[in-house]
Amino acid sequence: MSDTLPEAFAVPDFDALLEDYKAAAVDYVAEQDEDTASELSEALDNDSELLAQITQAFVLKRQSEIREQNYWARQMFRKYVTESDMIDLLALQYNLQRQTITAADTSVFPPTEAVMESDESLLKRFDLAPYQFHTTGTRKGYKFHALTLGERPVTTIETEDSGDVVMRFSFPDVTETLVKDAEVRMLTPNSGDVEVAILSRESDDGQASDALLQSVSDYLNRDDIAQESDTITTKSATITTYAIEATLYTGGDPAHAVTEADAIAAVQEFADQHHRLNQRVDRLELGNVLYGLNPLRVELNAPAADVICDWDAAPYCTGVTIHVSAEQ
Known part of the structure; x- marks a missing residue:
């Protein structure tokens, strides 16, 4: 996804916006008194003047407001939406609601809350929703x-x-x-x-x-x-099992310090994301996840090769073992 935003969501440059505010203020005052407008213009151009500093603060506040407004405006578009509430609203375009993964249990104490569908999963179904209207039995239609x-x-x-x-x-x-x-x-x-x-x-x-x-x-x-x-x-689905084992070398350098818990959490998240049909567990991608934790060196012991699954198979990680060594 490109980071380039449409021009409609651009935030005006500070200096340009400041000049607009100053010009608007001077023009407004000039309608009543040209001399006062001239004095106001001099004051606004002098950064040591309190009025100039207040005006600059207002411009900064306005920039902040524009960013906030643009953020919520972008939430109306599939490409940019990230807020859960807005994803729920977006999904209603196809009459989709967030699914309940595990129902709430009020028969126990303390009661357990319902486990709801993730944003990623709901957006996936939203992307598939148009295929439900196809009349040729498409793969994505049946999948939806x-x-x-x-x-x-x-x-x-x-x-x-x-x-x-x-x-x-x-x-x-x-x-x-x-x-x-x-x-x-x-x-x-x-x-x-x-x-x-x-x-x-x-x-x-x-x-x-x-x-x-x-x-x-x-x-x-x-x-x-x-x-x-x-x-x-x-x-x-046919389940293809594999395990992940890696050694992270820090060289005893605090700049490359990694905790075993952080490494296990990152790898488990990677494994969970790939627990889907027709997936590939790529050793290079897994190594990139581990290098993202900033160790000095990574030695990936398992899996020994990429885990490649067919359309009707899914990879399942049976365990994660991480060793952290101070050696180089």
């Missing part, structure tokens, strides 16, 4: 529906005895979202046989239960979702 399992209402149209036509929308009771990722392929071209691989939140490694696979199958095969020519089957 798998990731929004059970959220489309069942629509029925009935004619009552009175002759009135009634349309009903029955919304399923979805308390927790169990599908973490999905990938779709038609392995035999033009066959209509569509396979959907599911990565689940039911288990740590992502294996999907038969019950979840059946739920996904029933949902995707609905006549308002599946293409008439498609036969959809579901299967659990």
Whole structure:
């Protein structure tokens, strides 16, 4: 994503904005008294004058206000949105709501709060949402529906005895979202046989239960979702396990000090981000994460090679071992 902002979000240069404020003030006063306006202009041009300093402070405050206004204006656009509340509003454009990963439990003390879908996950579904309107059974369309399992209402149209036509929308009771990722392929071209691989939140490694696979199958095969020519089957993701082991050398230099806890947290975050279907755990990328902690040198012992997964497989890290050495 480019860091270049549109001109509409540019913050005026301080000196240019200051000159505009000074000119506006002088012009306003000149309408009443030219001599006073001349004295005001001299005062504003003299940095030792209190009035000039106050005006400069107002300009700095105005710049700050413009930055704040521009920040919130950018939150209305997918490219720039970062605030969770604004992401929720953006998602409503496609009638999407943040999913509940783990429901709240008020039967225990203290009560546990619900674990909600992350911003990254909601934005991913937002990006896939336009594909739900395609009429050709696209991969991304089926993927969107798998990731929004059970959220489309069942629509029925009935004619009552009175002759009135009634349309009903029955919304399923979805308390927790169990599908973490999905990938779709038609392995035999033009066959209509569509396979959907599911990565689940039911288990740590992502294996999907038969019950979840059946739920996904029933949902995707609905006549308002599946293409008439498609036969959809579901299967659990193939899990490719690997472990991460690395040694970070600091050389005993405080400038390169790294804690084991920080290194483990950074590597675990990397592993969690790659726990998706059709991913590649790249040793160079992993090394870059570790070098980002500023050690003197990194020795990556495991994995011994890149972990490359097919469309229906996902990498799962079984453990992280980090050694921190004062040697060079």
